[in-house]
């Protein structure tokens with residue numbers, strides 16, 4: 001852990017203690033009660049709430065609505081489009097150092113899953129209070145904020161999207177193909193076809209199957225017998241037999257602004 005991270009964590013801890021003393025978790029409780037049908041999920045959410053208070057609230061605010069140091073995670077595209085931690089997990093593990101989001105390499109998979117459960121519950125609790133309904137309220141506020149010209153520049157330049165896509169070819173008219181929230185989801189994580197992957201262990205044993213998760217730290221496949229297997233990335237060699245991994249590799253690079261700009265640009269492709 002760097003000195004800077006240590007400082008951040010100790011400050012976060014102090015703040016967390018302050019919350020324990022004076023913060024009444026009314027809104028979070030509402031989220032937990034919404035999940036009362038599924039007590040397992042509720043337990044996740046409770047553990048996630050604690051982890052969030054001690055690790056994340058410092059920057060993202062006590063109810064994930066943002067602060068001067070970190071954006072709202074309620075209005076966040078990766079959080080909204082996350083499925084079982086596939087997007088949130090990548091950001092937590094890899095961070096975005098250049099933007100002020102530190103990587104949390106000491107949180108294990110179970111802790112990350114609890115944090116993910118907490119964030120989903122917060123989004124649910126917030127949306128269920130909005131009279132306009134979840135999607136429409138979110139869509140209006142959130143989706144129309146990007147700059148299409150900046151998105152085009154990112155698409156053709158830094159983003160490297162033109163290596164695999166063309167706006168006159170495969171992405172021609174993409175905005176007419178999908179509803180706005182669906183298109184944003186596709187942009188972040190095109191989940192259409194599951195990738196095939198082969199994992200080679202240090203002892204030379206190979207496991208092939210459907211890729212369930214891959215990032216810098218973990219890889220998981222469902223093998224040919226339907227068994228879920230996961231590995232620490234540093235112990236194995238991973239070959240993904242699908243170009244989509246190139247798209248997914250970008251997840252760690254997009255900033256909040258890039259996603260909004262790209263989305264605004266893609267929405268012009270009608």
Ligand code: HEC
Nearest residue numbers: 159160161163164165186187190192243244246247250262
């Ligand atoms: C290394 C190759 C690669 C790169 C780089 C890449 N993508 Fe993709 N992308 C893919 C693949 C493969 C798919 C899945 C296509 C499919 O399933 O038909 C995909 C799917 C998509 C889709 C959904 C298309 C649809 O019709 O469902 C969008 C939108 C998209 N990418 C946008 C982008 C943007 C924007 C960038 C740059 C920031 C980018 N991609 C970078 C390979 C890439």
Ligand code: HEC
Nearest residue numbers: 055056059069070076077078088091096099100101255256
């Ligand atoms: C030191 C401050 C700081 C801490 C601590 C922190 N974050 Fe962040 N986080 C940021 C900043 C700043 C960004 C925006 C980065 C950007 O502009 O792309 C961010 C971005 C994110 C995003 C992506 C949001 C988006 O819409 O792109 C997620 C998800 C996230 N943080 C989750 C967490 C979680 C969960 C924790 C606790 C484990 C955490 N963060 C702790 C500062 C922090």
